[in-house]
Amino acid sequence: xxxxQLECFRALMLHGxxxxxxxxxxxxxxxxxxxxxxxxxETGLTLFLRRGGRLQPTPEAKLFYVEAARALEAxxxxxxxxxxxxxxxxxxxxIAAYPSISIKLLPRLLSQFAKxxxxxxxxxxxxNSATVRELVSTQQFDLAVAELPLDYPTSHxxxxxxxxxxxxxxxxxxxxxxxxxxxDLDGVPFVTLFRGDPIYQQLASAFSEYGARWxxxxxxxxxxxxxxxxxxxxxxGIVDPVVSKxxxxxLAMRPFKPSIQSQIAILSPTHEAPSQMALDFVKxxxxxxxx
Amino acid sequence: xxxxQLECFRALMLHGxxxxxxxxxxxxxxxxxxxxxxxxxETGLTLFLRRGGRLQPTPEAKLFYVEAARALEAxxxxxxxxxxxxxxxxxxxxIAAYPSISIKLLPRLLSQFAKxxxxxxxxxxxxNSATVRELVSTQQFDLAVAELPLDYPTSHxxxxxxxxxxxxxxxxxxxxxxxxxxxDLDGVPFVTLFRGDPIYQQLASAFSEYGARWxxxxxxxxxxxxxxxxxxxxxxGIVDPVVSKxxxxxLAMRPFKPSIQSQIAILSPTHEAPSQMALDFVKxxxxxxxx
DNA sequence: TGTCCATTATAGCAGATTCGTATAGTCGTC
DNA sequence: GACGACTATACGAATCTGCTATAATGGACA
Numbered sequence: 001x002x003x004x005q006l007e008c009f010r011a012l013m014l015h016g017x018x019x020x021x022x023x024x025x026x027x028x029x030x031x032x033x034x035x036x037x038x039x040x041x042e043t044g045l046t047l048f049l050r051r052g053g054r055l056q057p058t059p060e061a062k063l064f065y066v067e068a069a070r071a072l073e074a075x076x077x078x079x080x081x082x083x084x085x086x087x088x089x090x091x092x093x094x095i096a097a098y099p100s101i102s103i104k105l106l107p108r109l110l111s112q113f114a115k116x117x118x119x120x121x122x123x124x125x126x127x128n129s130a131t132v133r134e135l136v137s138t139q140q141f142d143l144a145v146a147e148l149p150l151d152y153p154t155s156h157x158x159x160x161x162x163x164x165x166x167x168x169x170x171x172x173x174x175x176x177x178x179x180x181x182x183x184d185l186d187g188v189p190f191v192t193l194f195r196g197d198p199i200y201q202q203l204a205s206a207f208s209e210y211g212a213r214w215x216x217x218x219x220x221x222x223x224x225x226x227x228x229x230x231x232x233x234x235x236x237g238i239v240d241p242v243v244s245k246x247x248x249x250x251l252a253m254r255p256f257k258p259s260i261q262s263q264i265a266i267l268s269p270t271h272e273a274p275s276q277m278a279l280d281f282v283k284x285x286x287x288x289x290x291x
Numbered sequence: 292x293x294x295x296q297l298e299c300f301r302a303l304m305l306h307g308x309x310x311x312x313x314x315x316x317x318x319x320x321x322x323x324x325x326x327x328x329x330x331x332x333e334t335g336l337t338l339f340l341r342r343g344g345r346l347q348p349t350p351e352a353k354l355f356y357v358e359a360a361r362a363l364e365a366x367x368x369x370x371x372x373x374x375x376x377x378x379x380x381x382x383x384x385x386i387a388a389y390p391s392i393s394i395k396l397l398p399r400l401l402s403q404f405a406k407x408x409x410x411x412x413x414x415x416x417x418x419n420s421a422t423v424r425e426l427v428s429t430q431q432f433d434l435a436v437a438e439l440p441l442d443y444p445t446s447h448x449x450x451x452x453x454x455x456x457x458x459x460x461x462x463x464x465x466x467x468x469x470x471x472x473x474x475d476l477d478g479v480p481f482v483t484l485f486r487g488d489p490i491y492q493q494l495a496s497a498f499s500e501y502g503a504r505w506x507x508x509x510x511x512x513x514x515x516x517x518x519x520x521x522x523x524x525x526x527x528g529i530v531d532p533v534v535s536k537x538x539x540x541x542l543a544m545r546p547f548k549p550s551i552q553s554q555i556a557i558l559s560p561t562h563e564a565p566s567q568m569a570l571d572f573v574k575x576x577x578x579x580x581x582x
Numbered sequence: 583t584g585t586c587c588a589t590t591a592t593a594g595c596a597g598a599t600t601c602g603t604a605t606a607g608t609c610g611t612c
Numbered sequence: 613g614a615c616g617a618c619t620a621t622a623c624g625a626a627t628c629t630g631c632t633a634t635a636a637t638g639g640a641c642a
Contacts, residue, residue: 001370003294004629018590031630033591043373049564053589053637059433059566060376063383067369074365078358079292082334085351092354142350273340275350295600310618322601324620344608344618 001042003075006068008035009047013057013065090119091277096135096144100223101264102126104246106145109288113281120277136267142278145285148263149198156268158282160242160289164199164260167227167251168236175252182210189217189235191226202260203238209258223247240264242289264289292333294366297359299326300338304348304356381410382568387426387435391514392555393417395537397436400579404572411568427558433569436576439554440489447559449573451533451580455490455551458518458542459527466543473501480508480526482517493551494529500549514538531555533580555580 011021011032018032025032040047047061057065084090093113097106102124114120127135129146136144148159166180174184185207193199200219207214217235220226227247230237239248240262266282266289268274274282302312302323309323316323331338338352348356375381384404388397393415405411418426420437427435439450457471465475476498484490491510498505508526511517517528518538530539531553557573557580559565565573 001294001366001373002628003292003366006366006369017588019588027629028631029590030592030632034630037591043370044377045373046567050590050637052639053591054639055590056564058564059382059569063376063381064369064373067365067372071362071365071369074358074362075292075294075297078297078355078362079334081358082292082336082355085354086335090354091350273347273349276337278350293599308618318600319602320619321603321621325601328620341608341619343610344620345610346619 001039003072005035005039005042006072008032009039009061009068010065010072012036012048012055013061017055084119088277088280089117091117091275092121092123093143093275093277093281094123094125094141096125096127096132096141096146098129098132098146098264099126099221101145101243103222103224105243105288108246109281109284113284133267136269141269142275143282143285144267146265146267147198148265156270158266158286160264160266162240162242162262164238164256164262165241165253166236166238166256167230167248167253169230169233170250170252172236172252174236175254177254179255179257181257182207182212182214185214185236186212187215190215191218191220191229191235191237192216193223193226194219194221199238199260199262206258206260227251242291292330294363296326296330296333297363299323300330300352300359301356301363303327303339303346304352308346375410379568379571380408382408382566383412383414384434384566384568384572385414385416385432387416387418387423387432387437389420389423389437389555390417390512392436392534394513394515396534396579399537400572400575404575424558427560432560433566434573434576435558437556437558438489439556447561449557449577451555451557453531453533453553455529455547455553456532456544457527457529457547458521458539458544460521460524461541461543463527463543465527466545468545470546470548472548473498473503473505476505476527477503478506481506482509482511482520482526482528483507484514484517485510485512490529490551490553497549497551518542533582 007025008021008031011024012018015021015024018036019029022029022032036047043064045060045064046058047064048055048057081090093110095102095106095110103126106124110122110124114122125135125141129148132144132146135141136146166174166185168175174180174188177184192203204214215235218226218229220229223239223244224247226237227239227244229235231251238256238260241253243262243264266285268278268282298316299312299322302315303309306312306315309327310320313320313323327338334355336351336355337349338355339346339348372381384401386393386397386401394417397415401413401415405413416426416432420439423435423437426432427437457465457476459466465471465479468475483494494505506526509517509520511520514530514535515538518530518535520526521528522542529547529551532544534553534555557576559569559573
């Protein structure tokens with residue numbers, strides 16, 4: 001059973017005569033004739049009665065038409081889907097990300113990305129960076145974003161490093177300074193991430209190196225929480241300048257010495273080829289993370 | 292997009308290598324290779340990554356596979372349905388019939404006909420013979436059975452004539468006779484069809500011709516009702532010997548003089564070709580009506 | 583009845599497609 | 613470095629497709 005036969009059959013059923021069906025399909029009448037003859041021969045069905053040089057569809061033809069039309073639609077649908085995939089209108093994007101980025105930056109980028117991609121399906125899973133790393137190794141995701149250091153490095157990894165900045169209310173006395181050091185923060189109420197976080201470790205080292213007293217008044221799990229505490233006047237804190245930017249509006253940001261490094265990475269599954277969709281989104285994400 | 296391309300694609304997705312897919316499809320490996328290359332070229336999708344002489348399906352291939360498989364199934368289904376139609380396993384049979392035949396005989400024949408035809412859809416509509424005639428002219432039915440005379444004759448019509456027989460309880464005194472005439476029934480309680488029915492007209496003539504008194508004690512719409520009244524001892528009656536046979540078990544049947552003719556006809560739509568299914572069923576019905 | 587018109591069917595041919603064989607290229611493994 | 617497993621390309625034969633030309637059929641109408 002060939003597709004062209006079904007197309008000819010459908011056109012003939014819809015338009016009554018071979019001559020007209022041929023016009024519609026842009027082919028000759030004898031072409032239709034042989035196609036229909038072939039279809040009748042191969043199916044063993046008498047689809048049309050030849051009455052007075054005209055065709056009359058048999059009841060069998062009407063029964064078969066339902067299935068033929070369905071089959072043609074399915075094929076045409078496959079063809080359309082192929083075009084949608086090619087043009088990036090259809091696809092899915094499963095992303096695993098650590099909390100700070102999945103709260104604001106990622107949704108913002110994704111909704112921007114989804115414009116003009118009506119059939120795009122997006123899945124975002126938020127886990128801590130260690131879990132994100134495990135999820136990537138199970139190949140369940142097209143893409144992942146995690147903080148470094150990872151327990152062990154993955155092959156496909158694109159790293160972004162940031163010098164963290166000190167955030168404090170505009171009204172804070174230290175906001176007058178162009179740059180802030182541990183000395184400036186000696187005994188100043190400080191909001192930080194939990195003890196396990198690399199940022200915490202680096203801060204602890206920095207304060208002890210400078211011989212300043214690090215007065216931690218709050219430990220949070222997410223940057224966003226820390227930022228909110230600072231905004232409420234609970235103390236000052238330190239964040240990366242890109243991923244956390246959406247949370248620091250209305251706060252003063254000052255460079256911090258010594259350099260406190262925040263590193264995040266875009267991870268790709270190792271054994272799986274990335275989809276074009278994923279590659280396209282990575283471009284957008286990369287641009288955002290470089291900014 | 293050609294079917295063979297989709298078949299090759301499916302086999303390749305299912306079996307991993309072109310070599311194996313070729314075996315499964317009974318073709319050569321280069322054949323698969325060119326088919327896939329053609330499909331990739333025509334869809335504009337990169338469906339497989341060539342890594343070290345091996346193929347690795349891309350995420351796009353996985354997306355497309357869903358639709359490709361669906362399309363192939365639809366086509367294969369159409370092919371299967373064609374075979375079912377050809378073999379008579381699939382089809383429908385819409386029959387309009389007058390009450391007496393649609394109550395017993397028709398269902399009995401249809402259930403016999405439906406054996407070995409799993410996908411057969413049957414529709415029976417019961418109307419009086421005049422309405423049946425109208426329904427046939429609207430071409431909504433594959434077949435109809437009505438009593439004669441019709442108000443006007445249809446072109447495709449096969450007539451069956453019966454000499455009606457007298458029915459009476461076995462215990463009835465007249466059951467001893469081999470044959471019954473209006474004289475025998477002079478004043479005998481009689482159950483008959485309604486006044487409008489051809490049978491009624493013929494009986495009235497017969498009794499008046501013989502100068503016998505026709506003692507009608509009940510008029511019914513259906514033969515089945517009349518038969519039941521006779522079985523209950525309400526009187527004697529007259530029915531055709533074939534269509535009404537299912538209702539007359541337990542009753543004595545005797546030939547009646549003069550001949551009271553019951554005529555019924557199998558009607559086919561005029562402008563519509565009959566389905567093979569309908570033709571097959573007519574054969575069965577004809578055999579039953581001739582018996 | 584004969585002519586015209588609209589339709590379908592068949593024949594023959596050119597081009598496209600399909601699919602085989604032969605062969606080369608690639609990569610991992612031992 | 614040879615082998616094995618795999619894919620890609622070249623080329624030719626068979627098949628399929630779809631065209632033009634033409635025949636055949638039957639209805640409409642003068």
